[in-house]
Amino acid sequence: MRWRARGAGAPSRDEDGFFHRGAEVTRIEAFVDAAFAFAITLMVISIDQIPDSIGALRQALKAIPSYAASFLLIALFWRGHADWSRRYGLDDRISQRLSLLLVFLVLIFIYPLRMVFDALFSWISGGWLPTTFTLEGVSDLRLMFAVFALAFGSMGLASGLLYLHAWRRREAIGLDALERDLTRHAMLRWAIIPLFSLASLALALWMPVIPGMPWTAALPGCIFFGLHGVQILMP
Amino acid sequence: MRWRARGAGAPSRDEDGFFHRGAEVTRIEAFVDAAFAFAITLMVISIDQIPDSIGALRQALKAIPSYAASFLLIALFWRGHADWSRRYGLDDRISQRLSLLLVFLVLIFIYPLRMVFDALFSWISGGWLPTTFTLEGVSDLRLMFAVFALAFGSMGLASGLLYLHAWRRREAIGLDALERDLTRHAMLRWAIIPLFSLASLALALWMPVIPGMPWTAALPGCIFFGLHGVQILMP
Amino acid sequence: MRWRARGAGAPSRDEDGFFHRGAEVTRIEAFVDAAFAFAITLMVISIDQIPDSIGALRQALKAIPSYAASFLLIALFWRGHADWSRRYGLDDRISQRLSLLLVFLVLIFIYPLRMVFDALFSWISGGWLPTTFTLEGVSDLRLMFAVFALAFGSMGLASGLLYLHAWRRREAIGLDALERDLTRHAMLRWAIIPLFSLASLALALWMPVIPGMPWTAALPGCIFFGLHGVQILMP
Amino acid sequence: MRWRARGAGAPSRDEDGFFHRGAEVTRIEAFVDAAFAFAITLMVISIDQIPDSIGALRQALKAIPSYAASFLLIALFWRGHADWSRRYGLDDRISQRLSLLLVFLVLIFIYPLRMVFDALFSWISGGWLPTTFTLEGVSDLRLMFAVFALAFGSMGLASGLLYLHAWRRREAIGLDALERDLTRHAMLRWAIIPLFSLASLALALWMPVIPGMPWTAALPGCIFFGLHGVQILMP
Numbered sequence: 044m045r046w047r048a049r050g051a052g053a054p055s056r057d058e059d060g061f062f063h064r065g066a067e068v069t070r071i072e073a074f075v076d077a078a079f080a081f082a083i084t085l086m087v088i089s090i091d092q093i094p095d096s097i098g099a100l101r102q103a104l105k106a107i108p109s110y111a112a113s114f115l116l117i118a119l120f121w122r123g124h125a126d127w128s129r130r131y132g133l134d135d136r137i138s139q140r141l142s143l144l145l146v147f148l149v150l151i152f153i154y155p156l157r158m159v160f161d162a163l164f165s166w167i168s169g170g171w172l173p174t175t176f177t178l179e180g181v182s183d184l185r186l187m188f189a190v191f192a193l194a195f196g197s198m199g200l201a202s203g204l205l206y207l208h209a210w211r212r213r214e215a216i217g218l219d220a221l222e223r224d225l226t227r228h229a230m231l232r233w234a235i236i237p238l239f240s241l242a243s244l245a246l247a248l249w250m251p252v253i254p255g256m257p258w259t260a261a262l263p264g265c266i267f268f269g270l271h272g273v274q275i276l277m278p
Numbered sequence: 279m280r281w282r283a284r285g286a287g288a289p290s291r292d293e294d295g296f297f298h299r300g301a302e303v304t305r306i307e308a309f310v311d312a313a314f315a316f317a318i319t320l321m322v323i324s325i326d327q328i329p330d331s332i333g334a335l336r337q338a339l340k341a342i343p344s345y346a347a348s349f350l351l352i353a354l355f356w357r358g359h360a361d362w363s364r365r366y367g368l369d370d371r372i373s374q375r376l377s378l379l380l381v382f383l384v385l386i387f388i389y390p391l392r393m394v395f396d397a398l399f400s401w402i403s404g405g406w407l408p409t410t411f412t413l414e415g416v417s418d419l420r421l422m423f424a425v426f427a428l429a430f431g432s433m434g435l436a437s438g439l440l441y442l443h444a445w446r447r448r449e450a451i452g453l454d455a456l457e458r459d460l461t462r463h464a465m466l467r468w469a470i471i472p473l474f475s476l477a478s479l480a481l482a483l484w485m486p487v488i489p490g491m492p493w494t495a496a497l498p499g500c501i502f503f504g505l506h507g508v509q510i511l512m513p
Numbered sequence: 514m515r516w517r518a519r520g521a522g523a524p525s526r527d528e529d530g531f532f533h534r535g536a537e538v539t540r541i542e543a544f545v546d547a548a549f550a551f552a553i554t555l556m557v558i559s560i561d562q563i564p565d566s567i568g569a570l571r572q573a574l575k576a577i578p579s580y581a582a583s584f585l586l587i588a589l590f591w592r593g594h595a596d597w598s599r600r601y602g603l604d605d606r607i608s609q610r611l612s613l614l615l616v617f618l619v620l621i622f623i624y625p626l627r628m629v630f631d632a633l634f635s636w637i638s639g640g641w642l643p644t645t646f647t648l649e650g651v652s653d654l655r656l657m658f659a660v661f662a663l664a665f666g667s668m669g670l671a672s673g674l675l676y677l678h679a680w681r682r683r684e685a686i687g688l689d690a691l692e693r694d695l696t697r698h699a700m701l702r703w704a705i706i707p708l709f710s711l712a713s714l715a716l717a718l719w720m721p722v723i724p725g726m727p728w729t730a731a732l733p734g735c736i737f738f739g740l741h742g743v744q745i746l747m748p
Numbered sequence: 749m750r751w752r753a754r755g756a757g758a759p760s761r762d763e764d765g766f767f768h769r770g771a772e773v774t775r776i777e778a779f780v781d782a783a784f785a786f787a788i789t790l791m792v793i794s795i796d797q798i799p800d801s802i803g804a805l806r807q808a809l810k811a812i813p814s815y816a817a818s819f820l821l822i823a824l825f826w827r828g829h830a831d832w833s834r835r836y837g838l839d840d841r842i843s844q845r846l847s848l849l850l851v852f853l854v855l856i857f858i859y860p861l862r863m864v865f866d867a868l869f870s871w872i873s874g875g876w877l878p879t880t881f882t883l884e885g886v887s888d889l890r891l892m893f894a895v896f897a898l899a900f901g902s903m904g905l906a907s908g909l910l911y912l913h914a915w916r917r918r919e920a921i922g923l924d925a926l927e928r929d930l931t932r933h934a935m936l937r938w939a940i941i942p943l944f945s946l947a948s949l950a951l952a953l954w955m956p957v958i959p960g961m962p963w964t965a966a967l968p969g970c971i972f973f974g975l976h977g978v979q980i981l982m983p
Contacts, residue, residue, distance in 0.1 A: 058370055068303055068538075068773055070781060070830040076305060077547070077785035080312035080381075084320065085789065087385040097418045100390060100425065107386055114382050122374065125305040135763055143823050150792040150819075151812055155805060183802045190805065293605055303538055311540060312782070315547035319555065322620040332653045335625060335660065342621055349617050357609065360540040528840055538773055546775060550782035550851075554790065557855040567888045570860060570895065577856055584852050592844065595775040 057129075060225050064132030064216065071142050072128055078146045079121045082153050086113055105172050109160040116156060116195075117149060123202045123233070130226075131209040131216055138208060145201040152194035159191045188247040192240040199236025206230045292364070295460050299367030299451065306377050307363055313381045314356045317388050321348055340407050344395040351391060351430075352384060358437045358468070365461075366444040366451055373443060380436040387429035394426045423482040427475040434471025441465040527599070530695050534602030534686065541612050542598055548616045549591045552623050556583055575642050579630040586626060586665075587619060593672045593703070600696075601679040601686055608678060615671040622664035629661045658717040662710040669706025676700040762834075765930050769837030769921065776847050777833055783851045784826045787858050791818055810877050814865040821861060821900075822854060828907045828938070835931075836914040836921055843913060850906040857899035864896045893952035897945040904941025911935040 056062055087110050124145060128138075165174035206229050209216065213223055291297055322345050359380060363373075400409035441464050444451065448458055526532055557580050594615060598608075635644035676699050679686065683693055761767055792815050829850060833843075870879035911934050914921065918928055 068305070068308065070773070070777060070834070072305065073308065073773065073778060073781040074785050074826065074830075076308040077312050077782045078789055080309050081316055081786055081789045083381075084313055084316040084385060087382075097421055100393065100421070103389065104425070110386055111382065114378075114385075118378050121309065125309075129305070139827065143819075146788075147792075147816065147819050150789060151815055154808065158805065186802055186805070190809070303540070303543065307540060308543060311543040312547045315544050316551055318616075319548055319551045319620060322617075332656055335628065335656070338624065339660070345621055346617065349613075349620075353613050356544065360544075364540070538775070538778065542775065543778065546778040547782050550779050551786055553851075554783055554786040554855060557852075567891055570863065570891070573859065574895070580856055581852065584848075584855075588848050591779065595779075599775070 060221050061130040062222070063129060069128070069134045071134065071139050072125075075121075075124055075142050075146055079117065079124075079149060082149055083114060083117050086110075086117070086153050086157055102173050106161070108172060109157065109164045112160045112164070113153070113157050117153065120145065120149065120198050120202060124205070127202075127205050127209065130222075131212070133209060133212060133216070138205070141201055141205050141208065145198065145205075148194070148198045148201055152190075152198070155190050156194055159187055162187060185247050189244055192244040192247060196237040196240025196244070199233055199240065203230060203233035203237065206233055295456055296365040297457070298364060304363070304369045306369065306374050307360075310356075310359055310377050310381055314352065314359075314384065317384050318349060318352050321345075321352070321388050321392055337408050341396070343407060344392065344399045347395045347399070348388070348392050352388065355380065355384065355433050355437060359440070362437075362440050362444065365457075366447070368444060368447060368451070373440070376436055376440050376443065380433065380440075383429070383433045383436055387425075387433070390425045391429055394422055397422060420482050424479055427479040427482060431472040431475025431479070434468055434475065438465060438468035438472065441468055530691055531600040532689075532692070533599060539598070539604045541604065541609050542595075545591075545594055545612050545616055549587065549594075549619060552619055553584060553587050556580075556587070556623050556627055572643050576631070578642060579627065579634045582630045582634070583623070583627050587623070590615065590619065590668050590672060594675070597672075597675050597679065600692075601682070603679060603682060603686070608675070611671055611675050611678065615668065615675075618664070618668045618671055622660075622668070625660045626664055629657055632657060655717050659714055662714040662717060666707040666710025666714070669703055669710065673700060673703030673707065676703055765926055766835040767927070768834060774833070774839045776839065776844050777830075780826075780829055780847050780851055784822065784854065787854050788819060788822050791815075791822070791858050791862055807878050811866070813877060814862065814869045817865045817869070818858075818862050822858065825850065825854065825903050825907060829910070832907070832910050832914065835927075836917070838914060838917060838921070843910070846906055846910050846913065850903065850910075853899070853903045853906055857895075857903070860895045861899055864892055867892060890952050894949055897949040897952060901942040901945025901949070904938055904945065908935060908938030908942065911938055 124142065161172075161174040164172045206226060210223075210226050210230060213226065218226060359377065396407075396409040399407045441461060445458075445461050445465060448461065453461060594612065631642075631644040634642045676696060680693075680696050680700060683696065688696060829847065866877075866879040869877045911931060915928075915931050915935060918931065923931060
């Protein structure tokens with residue numbers, strides 16, 4: 044655990060084993076926070092304006108599971124960036140560019156992600172949860188998973204590159220042995236995301252579908268979701 | 279009262295009796311502030327675009343009481359979070375998760391809350407204040423109060439859990455005797471909200487309605503509003 | 514002029530003669546900044562979505578004068594708050610409440626203000642500059658000026674109360690003789706706004722209109738605009 | 749490269765050769781960051797709401813090149829402001845006004861810029877990439893480039909004036925010989941933008957078009973794009 048001690052000047056290891064290097068808020072951090080917060084807000088509340096009847100209110104409440112899933116996913120990447128900047132305190136050109144890239148990816152993929160989660164929850168609940176989006180046949184399902192894999196994979200890649208950048212600056216930043224270990228580990232965790240996504244993308248596009256069982260096209264997607272669920276929930 | 283003294287280094291008790299631990303702005307605070315600010319802004323101004331006639335302007339002005347009530351409610355929870363982070367200066371995993379949960383709850387409930395207040399003020403003013411939302415019968419009224427109780431209760435629960443978390447870290451943070459007393463007190467204040475909400479929810483769903491007097495269904499809701507009004511206005 | 518000196522620890526008077534007390538960014542400041550920035554952004558760009566033809570582009574460009582006037586007005590109040598918090602560094606309950614009140618007033622009046630400026634610039638340009646809003650007769654004109662006076666006056670009142678609050682805390686903050694003079698002066702400057710607005714409101718509502726010359730109803734509004742223009746442009 | 753050293757108090761030159769003067773985040777910086785972040789977010793995601801069919805999803809994905817170009821352009825000006833404030837740490841009236849001017853220009857030109865890029869990418873891809881905006885004849889093309897030149901030029905001018913302001917304060921800020929050189933250089937880089945834009949504007953408005961080859965009207969625009977592309981990609 045970490046807390047900002049009363050009157051203490053020396054930095055201390057936080058609960059993850061890192062010293063604090065990025066205590067002051069930089070411009071790029073302020074920009075990233077505002078963009079993430081705004082994207083999440085628009086994702087959740089801009090679509091259905093104030094419900095104008097009890098029926099619309101019921102529909103709005105049913106969209107909560109899909110909101111929650113999208114919110115969690117975006118929050119995961121935001122926390123990744125917040126951790127990264129607190130641990131390494133880097134604020135150079137490469138950090139700025141990678142941070143802006145991450146913001147850009149979040150912005151372009153935020154509506155497709157909502158759509159994919161809407162469709163998923165509608166499918167899981169057998170149509171009880173609403174979706175504005177209906178899949179027609181296997182090729183639509185394939186495209187949907189391809190988009191999800193592309194979005195998740197590229198956001199994971201940008202996050203991984205941030206950690207790679209910190210790793211390459213390890214001498215300049217002054218990481219000690221424990222911190223180097225943890226940095227290597229974090230790099231690997233993020234690198235898994237684009238690799239899994241690539242595999243999932245390939246499966247989604249080319250896996251043969253057993254005739255009469257179109258849902259087999261969803262198999263790689265489901266495995267992918269499952270694996271990531273495990274990874275995310277791990278401490 | 280508190281002010282940031284010229285050149286003074288030592289932390290001082292603020293007007294509530296707490297020392298300052300969270301002087302620096304953390305990433306999660308920046309995120310929470312941005313999300314609350316957007317949510318409040320969208321709640322107030324996104325719905326009715328620029329009024330395009332004098333009539334539309336009159337309607338927009340009549341929505342001010344409902345805006346004010348929603349604004350106050352959201353501001354109450356924002357201030358709760360701001361106080362919490364200034365007092366305890368916690369920035370660990372649990373704090374981050376509870377803060378994100380609070381943001382999520384605000385985002386999903388902000389439009390339902392506006393709707394409830396619109397309906398309430400329209401009802402109080404006998405239809406003079408506008409609402410886009412018309413209640414049809416007792417079951418609609420029940421649902422409306424249930425949603426309000428759910429929203430208010432869950433936001434209160436998240437806020438209460440933040441204080442509970444600070445309480446459990448009291449040794450590590452180094453709270454003194456007065457601060458521990460105040461923390462216990464704050465926990466209780468927040469814990470009352472979900473308890474009241476639960477009671478109100480139960481009444482809203484199951485209270486029998488006296489035939490010919492459908493407004494009796496609104497009774498628990500009104501009691502609930504009244505009690506909270508008293509609690510909020512207390513210093 | 515003020516700049517943040519390299520390595521200098523002692524606070525220095527800024528170009529207005531004040532010492533810096535509010536160097537660190539507080540939560541309420543972050544909230545105020547985000548809400549003002551968001552309100553200004555929505556005011557300018559949310560209404561006309563991406564122009565979809567050359568004609569729509571031309572219309573969008575013609576709205577620039579009205580954007581500029583609204584932007585200036587909101588920026589004036591934002592700067593007033595920023596100056597206030599830098600000079601006095603207050604962050605107590607009353608400051609928080611007055612700051613939230615200012616945000617609320619900006620949010621509810623931002624669209625009416627845009628509308629008033631649209632109508633004004635359309636009228637000045639003889640209809641060449643666009644407005645979505647057409648005035649029909651004297652009573653519409655009166656209402657428009659009344660809304661403007663109400664918006665401007667109440668925002669000025671909230672700003673003035675912030676300075677009054679700083680004045681009442683002058684001992685605790687430790688204002689010196691020069692700063693007390695400047696604070697009194699700033700209070701007066703802000704107090705003029707609600708007083709002028711009240712006078713303008715009274716004139717707008719009750720001034721008799723010379724038959725056949727309906728624009729005489731606009732007279733108090735124009736005088737009001739003119740006087741404030743002078744005040745704003747003064748150093 | 750720059751990083752915030754553990755426990756180090758002395759400022760250090762960053763990778764561009766400047767000392768850090770603007771370590772603390774000022775109100776105007778917070779305002780600029782929030783406004784830029786909203787503008788970029790709205791530009792990318794507010795237009796096409798959640799795609800409601802696979803076809804709409806395909807269209808949304810095809811808009812990515814245009815999003816990317818607009819994002820890059822706005823990010824360029826944001827970074828210019830962030831660099832400027834980190835290097836010189838100025839926070840006086842002129843800085844505030846120039847910063848607010850830059851925000852205003854970004855807000856009014858953000859949709860026209862998206863439109864220009866949409867049209868450009870649609871034209872380059874022979875209509876495969878979507879645009880909501882169809883050019884009809886040479887005069888539309890001319891207007892489009894004129895708007896782009898106006899937007900780009902005026903944002904460049906505002907950025908250049910910020911550097912000019914820092915240059916005029918060079919004694920007060922305490923710039924050393926190397927920093928003065930770099931400041932002069934930065935001023936020139938920004939000054940090129942409005943000069944090029946002016947030339948491009950003149951060409952766009954008055955260049956004769958070879959009969960039967962309407963695209964020759966696009967020539968100055970393309971040269972302009974090309975030159976800036978080179979300038980932007982230079983380190």
